[in-house]
Amino acid sequence: GDDVIVAENLTRVFSIRGRAPWEKPTPFTAVDDVSFRLRRGTTTAIVGESGSGKSTVAQMVLKLLEPTSGQVRFDGRDLAQMSSKELFELRRRVQPIFQNPYGTIDPTYSIFRTVEEPLRLHGIGTRRERVARVRDLLDKVALPTGVMDRYPNELSGGQRQRVAIARALALEPEVVVCDEAVSALDVLVQAQVLELLNDLQSELGLSYIFITHDLAVVRQIADDVLVMEQGRVVEHAPTEQVFTDPQQEYTRRLLDAIPGRSIELAGSRILGDLEEAQAPTTD
Ligand code: ADP
Numbered sequence: 001g002d003d004v005i006v007a008e009n010l011t012r013v014f015s016i017r018g019r020a021p022w023e024k025p026t027p028f029t030a031v032d033d034v035s036f037r038l039r040r041g042t043t044t045a046i047v048g049e050s051g052s053g054k055s056t057v058a059q060m061v062l063k064l065l066e067p068t069s070g071q072v073r074f075d076g077r078d079l080a081q082m083s084s085k086e087l088f089e090l091r092r093r094v095q096p097i098f099q100n101p102y103g104t105i106d107p108t109y110s111i112f113r114t115v116e117e118p119l120r121l122h123g124i125g126t127r128r129e130r131v132a133r134v135r136d137l138l139d140k141v142a143l144p145t146g147v148m149d150r151y152p153n154e155l156s157g158g159q160r161q162r163v164a165i166a167r168a169l170a171l172e173p174e175v176v177v178c179d180e181a182v183s184a185l186d187v188l189v190q191a192q193v194l195e196l197l198n199d200l201q202s203e204l205g206l207s208y209i210f211i212t213h214d215l216a217v218v219r220q221i222a223d224d225v226l227v228m229e230q231g232r233v234v235e236h237a238p239t240e241q242v243f244t245d246p247q248q249e250y251t252r253r254l255l256d257a258i259p260g261r262s263i264e265l266a267g268s269r270i271l272g273d274l275e276e277a278q279a280p281t282t283d
Contacts, residue, residue, distance in 0.1 A: 004175055004207045005038040005061060005094075009070035012056050030056045032231035033070070038175070043201065043208040045222035045239070047215055047254065053231040054211045058179045061209060062096055063087070074175070092122060095173040099180035101164040105152055111138075111163055112148040118170045137166040141196060158189035165196065169204070179211045194220045216258045219243060227251050 012031040018024060031053040038044050046054045059065035061072055063079045072079045074090055082090060098104060105114045115134045119125060125133060135145055141162040152160050161181065168176055178197070182190045198221060200206060210221055218225055218239060225242045227235040227250065235248045246252050 002039055003037040004040045004075060005209065006073040007037075007057070007061065007070070008035050008073070010034040010057060010060055010067050010072065011069045012053075012060060012065065013068045029231050031060070034228070034231075034233050035070075036226055036233070036236065038207050038209060039223075040174075040207055041201070041205050042223040043210050043221050045210045045212065045218040045225045046228060047212055047218055047225060048228035049254075050213055052228040054213075054228055055179055057228075058096070058177050058209065058211050062094060062177055063090060092171045093173050094175045094177065095168040095171065097161075097164050097168050097176060097178045097181040099183050101152065101160045104164055104167060105160070107152050109152075110148065111150050111152070111155075114152070114163055115166045115170055118167060122171060124171075133170070137169055140169065140200065141166045156189075158185055158193060161185060161193055162196070165193075165200075169200070172204075173206070175207045175209065177209045177211070180213070181210075182217060183212060183214065190217065191220070197221060215254050227254065
């Protein structure tokens with residue numbers, strides 16, 4: 001079908017230990033009845049403040065965490081019902097990229113080994129073919145072949161994130177779950193990595209779930225936006241609509257937090273005030 005990922009009524013309850021050993025654990029609902037569809041070849045952003053449940057949703061989509069209720073379907077198949085063979089496929093076709101590249105890359109591995117490893121683990125190609133494939137992947141993420149025998153800590157943050165992207169692409173995934181993937185980068189590098197992700201999307205037909213606390217980056221990458229507050233979806237709309245006509249006070253507050261935008265808004269507010277002041281009174 002057209003929907004590559006479908007999340008239906010996803011809920012996740014954690015059990016929070018009491019401060020004292022005799023206190024009973026209390027249930028805490030981190031994700032509360034979240035539903036969305038990711039259309040093939042598009043980007044759905046999940047935004048919200050820290051603690052709103054975004055990563056918990058990502059973890060359930062990646063099947064790193066089980067939902068308490070509700071389900072995630074990939075290509076129509078419920079993740080909870082998958083055979084071990086289907087799960088192996090899922091691990092190939094849905095890839096994560098995290099804020100900290102060291103979540104997926106090992107600092108003791110050379111860049112070559114880092115990008116080659118998923119191919120090796122999935123038994124893809126001869127060594128020779130894998131070398132060619134790694135070169136190709138590094139080229140795709142605009143890294144020079146020379147970085148192959150370097151180590152992650154010898155690279156810049158932006159280059160390291162490109163390595164994490166190359167590694168995530170090695171197995172030709174269909175879905176990439178980016179969890180704060182550009183948040184640690186400074187604004188210019190952030191823009192470059194977002195452009196790279198956009199280019200890769202059109203070239204390879206990728207679908208992204210793009211998690212961020214920062215609405216400013218959403219505008220550069222997302223087709224539609226899910227705004228989360230305390231585990232719930234408070235707004236879900238096409239990106240342009242979220243920016244021009246937010247329905248929720250909470251979304252407006254997130255928009256106000258975007259640097260530069262407040263100046264833009266303040267400008268229009270002052271103009272608005274002037275117009276109001278000049279408008280003839282009618283009573
Ligand atoms: P976000 O990604 O939006 O910052 P998270 O999904 O990481 O939010 O967390 C949502 C809420 O769930 C937070 O209050 C967090 O403390 C809580 N939480 C996340 N993981 C666990 C866990 N394993 N055990 C208990 N609470 C958790």
